[in-house]
Amino acid sequence: MSVEVNFEKCMHCGACVGACPENALFLNDVALEVNENCIECGLCVKGCPVQALSLGGA
Amino acid sequence: MDIQDDKVINCDVLVVGGGPIGSTAARFAAKNGVDDVLVIEKRQEIGSPVRCAEGISLTWLDEVEIEESDHFIKKKVKGSKLYSPNGNKMTIGKELAGDEVGGVLERDIFDKEMAVLAGREGVNFMLKTAATDVIKENGKVTGVKAKKMGEEFEIHADLVIGADGFESQVGRWAGLYEQIPSKDIMTCFQYRMVDIDIEPDYTHFYLGKVAPGGYVWIFPKGDDKANVGLGVQLNQLDGNKSPKDYLDEFIDSHEGLKKGQAVDMVAGGVSVGHPLDSVTMDGLMMVGDAARVVDPLTGGGIANGMKQAKIAGEVAAEAVEKGKVDEDFFSRYEERWRDRLEDKIWRNYMAKEKAVELSDEEFDKIIDALSEVDLTELTTEAILKAVQKKYPELVESFKDML
Numbered sequence: 440m441s442v443e444v445n446f447e448k449c450m451h452c453g454a455c456v457g458a459c460p461e462n463a464l465f466l467n468d469v470a471l472e473v474n475e476n477c478i479e480c481g482l483c484v485k486g487c488p489v490q491a492l493s494l495g496g497a
Numbered sequence: 498m499d500i501q502d503d504k505v506i507n508c509d510v511l512v513v514g515g516g517p518i519g520s521t522a523a524r525f526a527a528k529n530g531v532d533d534v535l536v537i538e539k540r541q542e543i544g545s546p547v548r549c550a551e552g553i554s555l556t557w558l559d560e561v562e563i564e565e566s567d568h569f570i571k572k573k574v575k576g577s578k579l580y581s582p583n584g585n586k587m588t589i590g591k592e593l594a595g596d597e598v599g600g601v602l603e604r605d606i607f608d609k610e611m612a613v614l615a616g617r618e619g620v621n622f623m624l625k626t627a628a629t630d631v632i633k634e635n636g637k638v639t640g641v642k643a644k645k646m647g648e649e650f651e652i653h654a655d656l657v658i659g660a661d662g663f664e665s666q667v668g669r670w671a672g673l674y675e676q677i678p679s680k681d682i683m684t685c686f687q688y689r690m691v692d693i694d695i696e697p698d699y700t701h702f703y704l705g706k707v708a709p710g711g712y713v714w715i716f717p718k719g720d721d722k723a724n725v726g727l728g729v730q731l732n733q734l735d736g737n738k739s740p741k742d743y744l745d746e747f748i749d750s751h752e753g754l755k756k757g758q759a760v761d762m763v764a765g766g767v768s769v770g771h772p773l774d775s776v777t778m779d780g781l782m783m784v785g786d787a788a789r790v791v792d793p794l795t796g797g798g799i800a801n802g803m804k805q806a807k808i809a810g811e812v813a814a815e816a817v818e819k820g821k822v823d824e825d826f827f828s829r830y831e832e833r834w835r836d837r838l839e840d841k842i843w844r845n846y847m848a849k850e851k852a853v854e855l856s857d858e859e860f861d862k863i864i865d866a867l868s869e870v871d872l873t874e875l876t877t878e879a880i881l882k883a884v885q886k887k888y889p890e891l892v893e894s895f896k897d898m899l
């Protein structure tokens with residue numbers, strides 16, 4: 440997985456989903472899923488209001 | 498709803514998203530004669546958790562046929578106060594605020610009430626049900642793939658309305674997508690605070706680097722309670738600081754807030770760009786945040802979305818009745834809502850584009866100039882003219898807006 444979700448921090452707000460240029464994120468109520476369309480641009484990481492996301496390996 | 502077998506549900510109009518805008522589009526479709534309107538909402542409870550600062554004006558309720566009620570309007574305010582970084586302050590009275598904030602909602606109750614009004618017109622709701630893709634036949638949207646509590650099925654409809662908010666995917670799946678530039682994304686964080694010391698009859702806005710490209714808001718919900726939050730332009734976020742970090746810093750530096758308690762937290766994103774170039778295609782109409790009709794200057798999206806939803810519902814009903822659910826027919830939706838809303842959205846977009854460039858010193862001067870005059874109308878032009886009197890050089894770069 441290219442983007443890692445810290446579920447302890449995630450507030451299921453969808454800000455990352457709207458910011459993602461590749462439609463690589465899907466928020467099903469409280470479960471945030473990352474799909475293979477991710478190009479690791481990092482926009483979601485930057486846009487998350489509580490820094491719940493990181494690029495894999497980082 | 499007509500269930501063919503376990504795997505397919507049929508309806509006339511399917512609305513994806515049970516936010517206030519989706520419920521309202523559904524209400525007006527049903528009210529205007531569509532028998533079988535279904536709203537699917539992926540959350541288990543409509544309106545919760547809240548993702549909103551809850552500030553609205555009270556001027557548009559009639560237009561969308563809602564009766565004002567203190568059931569969902571928690572607090573009314575006399576006006577707004579704007580603060581620049583050095584503490585300069587100006588007050589906008591009720592008669593001036595026009596379309597600005599006039600009340601503070603209980604958003605969860607408001608959203609549920611919008612669903613109740615739709616339900617009374619016969620609209621069906623299906624909760625904990627997410628759309629996972631759009632179904633298209635020969636370029637026309639004919640329904641969605643859905644998932645409800647682990648069960649997968651299809652919903653077929655004459656017409657789909659995408660009301661799935663900022664995180665909208667319906668339009669993207671269908672091929673109606675323009676990427677939101679990061680300068681047009683506000684990333685937001687808010688606490689509901691109690692035991693604080695604020696002027697509860699006003700909404701308060703703090704400008705400048707406390708929230709780069711956005712602002713800090715204090716929207717009162719009672720004498721010692723308020724939503725305290727901020728939005729920051731995504732590409733102006735400084736290094737490793739998150740919106741939450743900015744807000745924590747602001748609260749620590751504010752005498753009336755730092756002794757208070759936070760009793761809940763809200764995160765979210767808002768698009769403060771311009772509307773999608775097209776919000777329709779064969780079989781599909783987009784509405785609300787999903788169509789990007791948020792006011793780019795304030796980040797408020799409820800009023801515009803509600804007005805647009807009414808038009809969407811009315812045109813949807815006409816389209817279904819006539820069996821014309823194509824983009825051609827939907828041009829009446831495009832025309833009507835753009836006529837009603839687009840001018841102001843574009844004007845406020847231009848104003849926002851200028852405002853995000855202002856330095857703290859420039860905000861200080863602008864608020865200083867405005868605090869000395871008695872503005873009779875709150876238009877961009879009136880503001881610029883007032884500032885021009887005291888600081889002509891400041892208005893130089895805004896001249897094209899006069």
Ligand SMILES: Cc1cc2nc3c(=O)[nH]c(=O)nc-3n(C[C@H](O)[C@H](O)[C@H](O)COP(=O)(O)OP(=O)(O)OC[C@H]3O[C@@H](n4cnc5c(N)ncnc54)[C@H](O)[C@@H]3O)c2cc1C
Pocket residue numbers: 513514515516517518519537538539540544548549550551552553626627628629660661662663664665666685686687726763764765766767784785786787791796797798799800802
């Ligand atoms: C922090 C913050 C503060 C704000 N403050 C204000 C304010 O003070 N005043 C104001 O006017 N506006 C404010 N806004 C904007 C306002 O919240 C939105 O404009 C408003 O919620 C738009 O309503 P909507 O129905 O279009 O979308 P939403 O309210 O976002 O509703 C969309 C619904 O669709 C559902 N959904 C999404 N995808 C799917 C799917 N695939 N399947 C099924 N369901 C789905 C979601 O769960 C959600 O319930 C704020 C926004 C934020 C984030």
Ligand code: SF4
Pocket residue numbers: 444448449450451452453454455456466471486487488489490491492764
């Ligand atoms: S933006 Fe952050 S908090 Fe919001 S859903 Fe995405 S990961 Fe979770």
Ligand code: SF4
Pocket residue numbers: 441442458459460461462463464473476477478479480481482483484
């Ligand atoms: S890194 Fe970029 S492409 Fe990948 S999920 Fe985040 S925003 Fe989308």
